[in-house]
Amino acid sequence: MxxxxxxxxxxxxxxxxxxxxxxxxxxxxxxxxxxxxxxxxxxxxxxxxxxxxxxxxxxxxxxxxxxxxxxxxxxxxxxxxxxxxxxxxxxxxxxxxxxxxxxxxxxxHIVAVDAGTCNGKLFINGVGIGFDGWVVKRNLGKQIFSGQLAYLTTILSLLLFYKERFIYIETADKKMMADIFMLSFAKGKTYGGGFRVAPMAELTDGFLDFVAVKKIGLFNRLRYLPVIEKGKHLQLPFVHFEKAKHIKVTSNFLLQAHLDGEWMEGKEFDILVTPNAFKIKSIIKREK
Incomplete structure (x- = not known):
């Protein structure tokens, strides 16, 4: 043996x-x-x-x-x-x-899970562009709080002053141009210590869950933060949701972003799903 x-x-x-x-x-x-x-x-x-x-x-x-x-x-x-x-x-x-x-x-007990690439770099949980990219950048090197508390305290400090950026987004089925508060391209349902940004995401379906939050005022930012935390936001009028395999994001502005919570920045992002990328020892069953 x-x-x-x-x-x-x-x-x-x-x-x-x-x-x-x-x-x-x-x-x-x-x-x-x-x-x-x-x-x-x-x-x-x-x-x-x-x-x-x-x-x-x-x-x-x-x-x-x-x-x-x-x-x-x-x-x-x-x-x-x-x-x-x-x-x-x-x-x-x-x-x-x-x-x-x-x-x-x-x-x-092993499950084969999807991953993704963003500008050639692998991610396994998700990519965030815009507001949550700024949250990650602001948290760089900070050790006062951790997990969801660090994410939440930084969110609250940025909500007042963050300005949306005009972004062009292209998938196989759709082209979108809008002032965007935040973009998420996810395999996992949560990040930021438990915020259910992509509540419909599945680890094994061969797609990325694409969630776009368009321009929103300060009152709605504060009002809907708990809604996003609970994953109840996909039907809101300023939220776009779809499943996609390949997404291109471009802007004239330098955009803050993160891959699995690791900070990056750029004006162009080429994001693709990679089905069955890794074998994970897990308590979960393969999703259908």
């Missing part, structure tokens, strides 16, 4: 060092399962040849870093929730305790 051999990437900066604190317990668990492993702290190997699984200890930003390092990962990926932004890994782990997460990481 083949001995399983895991690669473990432990991000020492994730969750203010929580990955390193959890690592000894996971090592003991693997030893008990007779699974051998190699630990990579803050740097990754060139190849995953010889490993049966890669375990990512961190948050959504760590996941994004790993998938962009390798580009293609043919072995299963497992997550241990250790970061401050955990929207994507929570989709696969639910409310699992540490021990339950260890069990999931060593299980054979």
């Amino acid at each position: 083949e001995v399983e051999h895991y690669a473990i990437f432990s991000n020492s900066k994730a969750g203010k060092g929580s990955a390193l604190k959890l690592l000894p317990d996971f090592e003991c668990f693997l030893t008990g399962k007779k699974i051998t492993y190699e630990i990579f702290a803050d740097s990754l190997p060139v190849t995953l040849t010889g490993f049966n699984c890669i375990v990512i200890m961190g948050g959504d930003g760590t996941i994004n870093y790993v998938i962009n390092h390798f580009k293609t990962i043919v072995i299963p990926i497992a997550f241990l929730r250790c970061g401050t932004g955990n929207d994507y890994n929570t989709l696969h782990l639910g409310s699992a305790s540490h021990k339950e997460q260890f069990e999931i990481a060593c299980s054979n």
